[in-house]
Amino acid sequence: MSEQEQPAIHKGLAGVVVDTTAISSVNPETNSLLYRGYPVQELAADCSFEEVAYLLWHGELPTDDALLVFEATERENRPLDPTVKRVIDDLPLTAHPMDVVRTAVSVIGADDPDAEVSTPESNLGKSVRLFAQLPSVVAYDQRRRQGLELVEPHEELDYAENFLYMTFGEVPDPVVVDAFRVSLILYAEHSFNASTFTARVIASTLSDLYSAVVGAVGALKGPLHGGANEAVMHVFDEIGTADRAEEWLDAALAEKRKIMGFGHRVYKNGDSRVPTMKAALDALVEHYDRADLLELYTTLENAMGERKNIKPNLDYPSGPAYSLMGFATETFTPLFAAARVTGWTAHVMEQLASNSLIRPLSLYDGPAERHL
Numbered sequence: 001m002s003e004q005e006q007p008a009i010h011k012g013l014a015g016v017v018v019d020t021t022a023i024s025s026v027n028p029e030t031n032s033l034l035y036r037g038y039p040v041q042e043l044a045a046d047c048s049f050e051e052v053a054y055l056l057w058h059g060e061l062p063t064d065d066a067l068l069v070f071e072a073t074e075r076e077n078r079p080l081d082p083t084v085k086r087v088i089d090d091l092p093l094t095a096h097p098m099d100v101v102r103t104a105v106s107v108i109g110a111d112d113p114d115a116e117v118s119t120p121e122s123n124l125g126k127s128v129r130l131f132a133q134l135p136s137v138v139a140y141d142q143r144r145r146q147g148l149e150l151v152e153p154h155e156e157l158d159y160a161e162n163f164l165y166m167t168f169g170e171v172p173d174p175v176v177v178d179a180f181r182v183s184l185i186l187y188a189e190h191s192f193n194a195s196t197f198t199a200r201v202i203a204s205t206l207s208d209l210y211s212a213v214v215g216a217v218g219a220l221k222g223p224l225h226g227g228a229n230e231a232v233m234h235v236f237d238e239i240g241t242a243d244r245a246e247e248w249l250d251a252a253l254a255e256k257r258k259i260m261g262f263g264h265r266v267y268k269n270g271d272s273r274v275p276t277m278k279a280a281l282d283a284l285v286e287h288y289d290r291a292d293l294l295e296l297y298t299t300l301e302n303a304m305g306e307r308k309n310i311k312p313n314l315d316y317p318s319g320p321a322y323s324l325m326g327f328a329t330e331t332f333t334p335l336f337a338a339a340r341v342t343g344w345t346a347h348v349m350e351q352l353a354s355n356s357l358i359r360p361l362s363l364y365d366g367p368a369e370r371h372l
């Protein structure tokens, strides 16, 4: 390219279509999200999280027989290897829980003698193993921070029930289990978001699946992406009560702060997943009798609409929902990671099935050539 020709720069890759995908379709025009063609709202209403994971990986919902086999495999894979437990135990409590998840995925990978085998069957096996073990990692980390013993997985419980059981030592009310199941389904997949794209970049070098997931966890941690669900709760704590929300927002906007849980790179008119998660939050608010929390939620949402016309994203209702369920705030993004590992690994396998090294160009704007 000559010096005169100035290529278009797509900062943040905004608006750039880099590849095709058959896994999900995010449609801001119709405000819809489809997983393998199915509206996510229908999946959230009728499916278990196991069925949705199977759909993302295989392209079709499981038959009854296939589901039984898949559920049995997931349950067998839940217990953590002693090496993984030991490494978690050795990590300081000052480490963020996302650092624990990132390290645990790395150790699970390093412990796998087939880590370097990259056939579709082997990668599917690794995906199921990570899917089954991340709840054990996340639940154990929350418990150890509270000085509690690890709760071993319960093989008669489904994924969502068992996750809550391992975290809290009991299966909560069905209202809570259902809200949790819905959140996992909504968080599972969202096309070429930053963490999934990170996983695809790593996979495109023909690195292993575990490395791709480690990178994705790192990308998800940031507050402009998955870290926002944790950050929303810090905002709620900072504001305190609904009557202080408008004043807080005006001050935050005056300081040019980004308001966590609002805005989206693709949806500019509202996130398709929010109404479903908001309904789950409403059910939790009623169950726990926390109208005060809902008042704060609504006041801030309305004020943000009036001031900036910016709508909430999925992290806005998920943060307070996870808080009501009893999760520690710093555990919210690990919950997102546990759900999104389904989408990440589906994308790694899709990338590998039709690979091209991901390597964009940049426009140099440093010093002109010079010599010593």
Ligand SMILES: CC(=O)SCCNC(=O)CCNC(=O)[C@H](O)C(C)(C)COP(=O)(O)OP(=O)(O)OC[C@H]1O[C@@H](n2cnc3c(N)ncnc32)[C@H](O)[C@@H]1OP(=O)(O)O
Residues within 6 Å of the ligand: 012, 223, 224, 225, 226, 228, 257, 258, 259, 260, 261, 262, 263, 264, 265, 266, 308, 310, 313, 314, 315
């Ligand atoms: C599940 C998920 O990962 S969803 C995303 C979770 N992240 C968050 O909630 C963090 C808060 N939100 C944001 O920072 C942004 O909305 C992002 C990063 C998600 C999307 O950003 P972009 O697509 O790059 O939007 P962009 O930054 O161009 O915003 C356009 C305008 O809206 C403003 N804006 C966007 N989001 C916000 C926000 N949350 N608070 C305040 N202003 C905002 C920007 O400041 C910008 O204003 P300007 O034109 O006056 O400079």
Ligand SMILES: O=C([O-])CC(=O)C(=O)O
Residues within 6 Å of the ligand: 187, 189, 190, 192, 193, 194, 225, 264, 265, 266, 313, 314
């Ligand atoms: O799509 C995005 O950019 C972020 C998002 O909502 C997600 O990953 O769920």
